[in-house]
Amino acid sequence: MLLFKLECKRLFAGTVNKLVLVLFLLSGIFAIYQGALGYKSIRIDQYKSTVVFQKxxxxxxxxxxxxxxxxxxxxxxxxxxxxxxxxxxxxxxxxxxxxxxxxxxxxxxxxxxxxxxxxxxxxxxxGGLDLGFVLVYFLPLVIGILTVTLISDEQHAGRWRLLNAMPRSVFSLVGKQIALRFVVIWFMVALLLISAALLLSLPFDIFFWTVLGATSLYMVFWFALAAIIMSFGKNSVFNSLTYLSSWVVLALLLPGAVHLYLSNxxxxxxxxxxxxxxxxxxxxxxxxxxxxxxxxxxxxxxxxxxxxxxxxxxxxxxxxxxxxxxxxxxxxxxxxxxxxxxxxxxxxxxxxxxxxxxxxxxxxxxxxxxxxxxxxxxxxxxxxxxxxxxxxxxxxxxxxxxxxxxxxxxxxxxxxxxxxxxxxxxxxxLSTAVVALMLMIAIVRIRKVKVI
Incomplete structure (x- = not known):
C-alpha cells in the first residue's frame, strides 16, 4: 500500500502529467458538448423538414x-x-x-x-473535433507522456541499479507503474463515456460496453508500444522522440497514405x-x-x-x-x-x-x-x-x-x-490478436531491460 501511495504521488506530482490529464479531460468534455450541439442541430433540421412539409x-x-x-x-x-x-x-x-x-x-x-x-x-x-477524435489521436499522446520515460527517468535519477538490487522483481515494479497509469487513464475515459451517456440520454447497452472495450484494447496497444520502446534502455529524449515518431507514422502518415492511395x-x-x-x-x-x-x-x-x-x-x-x-x-x-x-x-x-x-x-x-x-x-x-x-x-x-x-x-x-x-x-x-502480440512482446522486452 505504501508503494502504491508513492507511485500515485509520483504520477500526480509532475506539472506536465497533471496538465496533460487536465487537458485530456477538458478536450473530452468540449468534444462531447460540441458533438451534442451538432447532433441536436441535425435532429432539429430533420424535425423542421418534417414539420414544414406537413404545414x-x-x-x-x-x-x-x-x-x-x-x-x-x-x-x-x-x-x-x-x-x-x-x-x-x-x-x-x-x-x-x-x-x-x-x-x-x-x-x-x-x-x-x-x-x-x-x-x-x-x-x-x-473530420471535426468529436469524442472519437480525442480518443483516436489525443489519447495515445497522453499514454506516451505518462509512460514512455518511466525506466529512463529511474536510470537518470540513479535509482535503477538500486531497484535491480532489491529482492522484488524490477519487472513487477515497472508493471505496477504501467498498470497504475492504465487504470487512471481508463477511469478518465470511462468517466467521459458515462458523462456523455448521461448528458445525451444514451442507454448503457451493448454499444456502450463495446465502445469501452474497443477503447481499452486501443489503450493496451499504445501502452504495449510505450513499454517496448522504453525496454531498450535508452534515455528519455530518445524514448519520447521514438514514441512521438511512432504516433505520427501510425496515426497520421499511414492513414494519410491510405486515403491518398484510395483517392488515386x-x-x-x-x-x-x-x-x-x-x-x-x-x-x-x-x-x-x-x-x-x-x-x-x-x-x-x-x-x-x-x-x-x-x-x-x-x-x-x-x-x-x-x-x-x-x-x-x-x-x-x-x-x-x-x-x-x-x-x-x-x-x-x-x-x-x-x-x-x-x-x-x-x-x-x-x-x-x-x-x-x-x-x-x-x-x-x-x-x-x-x-x-x-x-x-x-x-x-x-x-x-x-x-x-x-x-x-x-x-x-x-x-x-x-x-x-x-x-x-x-x-x-484481429484487433485482439494484434494487441495480445504487442503485449507479449512488451512483457518479454521489459524482462530484458539492461542495467546501465
Whole structure:
C-alpha cells in the first residue's frame, strides 16, 4: 500500500502529467458538448423538414382549388432522414460532410443527390473535433507522456541499479507503474463515456460496453508500444522522440497514405460529371421530339403505357418522363460510381489494419452508423423513396386523374429502414490478436531491460 501511495504521488506530482490529464479531460468534455450541439442541430433540421412539409400539405389541402398534379409534383419536396444512432453525437463520421435530411421531389433523382454534395464525402479525412477524435489521436499522446520515460527517468535519477538490487522483481515494479497509469487513464475515459451517456440520454447497452472495450484494447496497444520502446534502455529524449515518431507514422502518415492511395485508385469526380451530364440531357430534351421521349419512357415503364398521345400544348407527363429518362441516361455512371464507392469503402476497411488509429476510428464510426457504408445505405433508401413518389404521381399524370384532398393526405411518407453494419466480424479477433502480440512482446522486452 505504501508503494502504491508513492507511485500515485509520483504520477500526480509532475506539472506536465497533471496538465496533460487536465487537458485530456477538458478536450473530452468540449468534444462531447460540441458533438451534442451538432447532433441536436441535425435532429432539429430533420424535425423542421418534417414539420414544414406537413404545414405545406395542410396549406395545399385547405385551398379552394387544388393544384394540378404536375404542379403539385414539382413543388412537393418530401423530407427524408439519415436514421442516425444517438452515438453519432460522439462519433460524427461522414455526417459532417453529407446531407442527413435531404428533401426529394419527383424530378430527376441524381441531380438532387449529387448537386448538393458541396463537400465530397470520399475526400473526408479525420473530420471535426468529436469524442472519437480525442480518443483516436489525443489519447495515445497522453499514454506516451505518462509512460514512455518511466525506466529512463529511474536510470537518470540513479535509482535503477538500486531497484535491480532489491529482492522484488524490477519487472513487477515497472508493471505496477504501467498498470497504475492504465487504470487512471481508463477511469478518465470511462468517466467521459458515462458523462456523455448521461448528458445525451444514451442507454448503457451493448454499444456502450463495446465502445469501452474497443477503447481499452486501443489503450493496451499504445501502452504495449510505450513499454517496448522504453525496454531498450535508452534515455528519455530518445524514448519520447521514438514514441512521438511512432504516433505520427501510425496515426497520421499511414492513414494519410491510405486515403491518398484510395483517392488515386477510385474516381472521385463522378458526382460532378453525373450532375453535368444529367443537366445537359434535360436541357437538350426541350429541343427533341417530345412524343419520342414519352414513347421511350413508356417502353421502360409499361404500367403507364396506355396514356394518351401528347398534344401541341405543354404536358406535364412529358416533363416527368424527360426527367426520368435523364436519370436513365446517367444510370451507368451512377452505378459505376456506387460500385466504386462501395469498393473504396471495402478497401478502406481492409487497409485500415495498417494503422491502429484508422482502424479504431472506422470501427467507432461503424458502431455509430456514421460511416461511409451507412451513407451509401441512406442514399439507396432515398432512391427507393424517390421511386415511390414518382409512381404515386404517375397515376395522376398519365391517366389524367385529378388530385383530391384525400390523395394529398395519403401522400407516401419516408420510412427510414434500420441499417445494420455488415462484414465486421473479423475486426474483434484481429484487433485482439494484434494487441495480445504487442503485449507479449512488451512483457518479454521489459524482462530484458539492461542495467546501465
Amino acid at each position: 405545406e400539405r395542410e396549406h395545399v389541402s385547405s385551398r379552394e382549388a387544388l393544384p394540378e398534379p404536375g404542379s403539385l409534383a414539382y413543388y412537393a419536396s418530401a423530407p427524408t432522414q439519415w436514421q442516425l444512432s444517438p452515438w453519432a453525437a460522439l462519433f460524427v463520421g461522414e455526417t459532417s460532410s453529407s446531407m442527413v435530411a435531404a428533401k426529394i421531389r419527383a424530378t430527376a433523382l441524381q441531380s438532387q443527390i449529387y448537386n448538393r454534395e458541396i463537400v465530397n464525402p470520399s475526400q473526408q479525412r479525420a 485508385q477510385y474516381h472521385s469526380d463522378a458526382p460532378l460529371e453525373i450532375t453535368l451530364q444529367l443537366r445537359m440531357t434535360l436541357n437538350d430534351g426541350w429541343d427533341q421530339d417530345k412524343q419520342a421521349t414519352l414513347d421511350a419512357f413508356v417502353a421502360k415503364e409499361s404500367k403507364w403505357s396506355n396514356t394518351a398521345p401528347l398534344g401541341e400544348a405543354f404536358d406535364w407527363k412529358w416533363y416527368y418522363a424527360q426527367q426520368h429518362m435523364s436519370d436513365i441516361a446517367v444510370q451507368d455512371q451512377v452505378e459505376a460510381y456506387r460500385r466504386s464507392n462501395a469498393a473504396r469503402q471495402n478497401q478502406l476497411q481492409k487497409l485500415s489494419v495498417l494503422s491502429p488509429a484508422l482502424f479504431f476510428q472506422l470501427s467507432l464510426n461503424e458502431l455509430a452508423k456514421t460511416s461511409g457504408n451507412f451513407q451509401i445505405k441512406y442514399q439507396q433508401q432515398i432512391a427507393d423513396y424517390h421511386q415511390t413518389i414518382r409512381h404515386y404521381f404517375y397515376d395522376f399524370l398519365f391517366f389524367d386523374k385529378q388530385v383530391s384532398r384525400q390523395d394529398i393526405a395519403d401522400f407516401p411518407k419516408f420510412e427510414p429502414q434500420t441499417m445494420v453494419a455488415q462484414g465486421g466480424s473479423w475486426k474483434l479477433p
